[in-house]
Ligand SMILES: [Zn+2]
């Protein structure tokens with residue numbers, strides 16, 4: 001049994017649930033995903049291995065994985081929850097490009113410390129945070145903002161000659 005399977009087994013036993021082949025399969029499929037998967041993505045992947053697994057079972061098991069600390073829920077602003085590996089993975093936050101959907105993962109110890117300090121200031125017991133920065137990535141900025149710099153330069157030149 002892998003460490004992740006042990007964590008999962010302990011968690012479901014604590015919940016008074018039984019270990020089932022379907023739950024094991026869902027865990028296994030999830031652990032083999034990369035990056036960020038939605039419940040729907042995971043459901044499709046599980047169905048490829050076993051078409052008898054229902055969507056509700058997948059969603060419920062995903063909840064169990066999250067509660068057990070194996071998965072972490074992340075939201076990218078499209079109204080759907082995505083999940084990524086959480087167990088023994090470094091915490092990180094996300095920047096999301098609103099043009100192409102690209103996701104940049106980053107970690108800032110300064111930002112983390114500020115969040116802890118804010119929580120402490122308001123006597124707030126912080127259990128988790130979801131930091132999502134929305135914007136336009138460098139690739140999309142390059143392809144959409146070509147004529148802009150010229151105008152800016154011209155305006156700037158006009159201003160400086162006036163002086
Ligand atoms: Zn963070």
Ligand SMILES: [Zn+2]
Pocket residue numbers: 097098099100101102136137138139140141
């Ligand atoms: Zn982009």
Ligand SMILES: [Zn+2]
Pocket residue numbers: 035036074084092094105
């Ligand atoms: Zn991530």
